[in-house]
Amino acid sequence: MKHFTHSALAVALISALSACGGSGSDDTPVVVPETGFTFSATEMVTNLTDDVIVAGYSNLALRGAAMLQATQTLVATPTQANLLAAQEAWKAARQPWEQGESHIFGPVDSLGIDPHLDSWPLNTTDLTTVLANNTGFDADTIKGWNDDVQGFHTMEYLLFGDGVADNTKTISELTTNERDYLMGLAEVFRDYTKTLDDAWLISHDGQSGKAYGELLKNSGADGNTFYSSEVGVVEELVNGMIGIVDEVGNGKIADPFGESIDKADTSKVESQYSWNSLTDFSDNIIGVRNVYLGELEGNADKQGIIDFVNAANPALATRVKTEIDDAITKINAIAGANNMPFRQAISDSDGRVRIQSAVDALTKLQASLESDVLPLLKEWNI
Numbered sequence: 170m171k172h173f174t175h176s177a178l179a180v181a182l183i184s185a186l187s188a189c190g191g192s193g194s195d196d197t198p199v200v201v202p203e204t205g206f207t208f209s210a211t212e213m214v215t216n217l218t219d220d221v222i223v224a225g226y227s228n229l230a231l232r233g234a235a236m237l238q239a240t241q242t243l244v245a246t247p248t249q250a251n252l253l254a255a256q257e258a259w260k261a262a263r264q265p266w267e268q269g270e271s272h273i274f275g276p277v278d279s280l281g282i283d284p285h286l287d288s289w290p291l292n293t294t295d296l297t298t299v300l301a302n303n304t305g306f307d308a309d310t311i312k313g314w315n316d317d318v319q320g321f322h323t324m325e326y327l328l329f330g331d332g333v334a335d336n337t338k339t340i341s342e343l344t345t346n347e348r349d350y351l352m353g354l355a356e357v358f359r360d361y362t363k364t365l366d367d368a369w370l371i372s373h374d375g376q377s378g379k380a381y382g383e384l385l386k387n388s389g390a391d392g393n394t395f396y397s398s399e400v401g402v403v404e405e406l407v408n409g410m411i412g413i414v415d416e417v418g419n420g421k422i423a424d425p426f427g428e429s430i431d432k433a434d435t436s437k438v439e440s441q442y443s444w445n446s447l448t449d450f451s452d453n454i455i456g457v458r459n460v461y462l463g464e465l466e467g468n469a470d471k472q473g474i475i476d477f478v479n480a481a482n483p484a485l486a487t488r489v490k491t492e493i494d495d496a497i498t499k500i501n502a503i504a505g506a507n508n509m510p511f512r513q514a515i516s517d518s519d520g521r522v523r524i525q526s527a528v529d530a531l532t533k534l535q536a537s538l539e540s541d542v543l544p545l546l547k548e549w550n551i
Contacts, residue, residue: 233362271456276368306353418531
């Protein structure tokens, strides 16, 4: 409404000036005031590509290899200590993957890596059939099976059990066939994480195409059919942040949370076997913070999306940073004083209050990214 009033006033002034004798013969050029803002994004895009995205995928590949090593050790020497070590290796691999969901575009999508690694929900019926009718479990055979009987959550189920009453499992509960399948799954997992890392560092299609990291850093270059300018790159990065904030708030949390405590649905809780759900959600938004700030946690300060926003609106840049931190804090607070897992919190009155607070924080952050940050692309004088 305020904007309309100013426009109406401007129209009135123009009309009045015209009525005061404007003959149309004045050739004085009209000076159009400059609007928008300027920002050189090359350093930011290079940094986000190398130090956040590729560094995260390289870390994932290393932890995928460690996961395979842990399962090989478990098969060779099936002890409780080695089972616990394999569980920790799974959690360690989960961290860079979940943080990487803030930029889930490029090869992770085009090569189908996401469903290979992280299909949810798990198909426990087919998993039971697979275990009953097969032995040996070589990697090539597993790759030919459906995604919902491989990847993170199949390994999680075998390592931690059903997660209903607890997330512990004894070595006596892990059969020889389950151990062998786990090792085969870990080999497939290792292969896919390496393929993803190679796609960003060596070739996006595993053949003659350039590394996806080079395509992202060299928008507009000859032969780059993926990105014609840095506008498209920054838009991809901001939309990646929006996408995972939306998924966490309106999918991962809201779906099992339900409209009321009676409609809470534990079957929809991701990572419910390991009780790692809250860590997953927190890591998702930490991934958003990594892209926004331009560095992985603990690394030196470099350019991120915050610098792009700051060039246009310093107050907005600070506000979004605060909202990201608040969302992470509210997610972590869901556990409460007694460290309640998300699977239990959705059916607990106090837990649901804490969950709603986290959802509200995520909604606020998503609105800022969609309504305040993304529109800056139209004001950017590149």
